[in-house]
Amino acid sequence: MTPPLAQPDAGTALSPALLARDSRFVDFVTACSAAAGAPDAQSRVADLTCDLVQHWRMPDPRYLRCQPDAAYGSYLLYLSPSANLCIVLDVFMDQQAAIAHNHLCWCVFACLEGLERETLFDAPDDLSAPPAAALSRLRHPGEVTIAEAAPGALHQVECASGDRAVSLHIYGADIGTLERRMWSAADAAYVPFRSGYSNGPAGLPVYLSPADAGTV
Ligand SMILES: [Fe+2]
Numbered sequence: 001m002t003p004p005l006a007q008p009d010a011g012t013a014l015s016p017a018l019l020a021r022d023s024r025f026v027d028f029v030t031a032c033s034a035a036a037g038a039p040d041a042q043s044r045v046a047d048l049t050c051d052l053v054q055h056w057r058m059p060d061p062r063y064l065r066c067q068p069d070a071a072y073g074s075y076l077l078y079l080s081p082s083a084n085l086c087i088v089l090d091v092f093m094d095q096q097a098a099i100a101h102n103h104l105c106w107c108v109f110a111c112l113e114g115l116e117r118e119t120l121f122d123a124p125d126d127l128s129a130p131p132a133a134a135l136s137r138l139r140h141p142g143e144v145t146i147a148e149a150a151p152g153a154l155h156q157v158e159c160a161s162g163d164r165a166v167s168l169h170i171y172g173a174d175i176g177t178l179e180r181r182m183w184s185a186a187d188a189a190y191v192p193f194r195s196g197y198s199n200g201p202a203g204l205p206v207y208l209s210p211a212d213a214g215t216v
Contacts, residue, residue: 017077017208020059028052029078029087029213032170036085042106042146045085045170050144053110053168063089063207064166067198072096076176076197077207081216083174088197089207090157092116092165097158100131101182101193105173107147111139114165116157118145121183123152127190131183139167154183 017025028048035044058064067073073091080086092098092114100121109118116139121131131154138160139145147155149172159165169175176197181190199206210216 013205015208015212016060016062016205018212022056022059022208024052024056025077025208026213028056029085029208029215032085032087033080033213033215036080036172041084041172042108046108046144046146049108049110049168049170053112053142053144057112058089058166060207062202062204064091064164065202066091066093066096066164067201070198070201072098073198073202074176074195075202075204075207076199077168078213079174079206079210081210084172086171086174086176088169088171088175090167090169092157092159092167094159094162094164098156099182099184100154100156101195102151102154102180103147103149103171103175104151104178104180105149105171105175107149107172107175108144108170109139109147110144110168111141112166112168113141114159114163115140115161116165116167117160119156120147121154121156123154125150125152127151127181130188151181 031048032045035041063075075089078087120135122134123131184191
């Protein structure tokens with residue numbers, strides 16, 4: 001079971017984003033919140049993400065650590081009250097990788113640091129056949145890519161450089177609690193999973209709360 005997210009002190013603690021005076025991220029959340037419910041939310045958020053990642057990097061080093069005993073670190077930075085906008089920072093150390101998985105919601109990704117390799121897979125949406133690798137590409141800092149919500153749209157991500165790879169992920173749902181599917185090569189089967197977040201094990205709150213973002 002995923003440990004609960006740490007909460008700021010009752011009623012008094014500011015979100016880490018405000019303590020870091022991270023106005024670029026706050027403004028990004030405001031703009032993405034305005035776009036999140038629109039039919040073209042994914043493309044609008046992708047455009048906003050392209051602008052953000054030209055300058056923004058995570059200023060709080062606590063959200064850049066690997067998570068012990070996990071395949072990689074995945075920190076929840078923001079979750080809207082209606083869960084239609086979810087922003088996550090993933091940290092892949094050397095040799096770390098995510099198993100091929102689907103998302104079941106729209107996604108926008110941006111590499112912030114290091115180098116990531118993403119492999120895209122095709123599978124039937126009823127998952128009646130194994131995933132077939134369709135494309136492998138490197139993601140450099142500043143590059144933005146997207147993924148679709150279809151059950152058969154899978155990808156696998158790994159650190160492709162010798163050091164750390166950091167990327168920003170924006171989703172149209174609370175990705176940490178969605179029951180999704182990943183491909184287990186050992187079982188030759190799709191298996192259900194919920195990814196959770198690293199905030200609980202790391203004792204960190206959500207980086208920016210809706211109250212501090214002004215999006216309540
Ligand atoms: Fe993913």
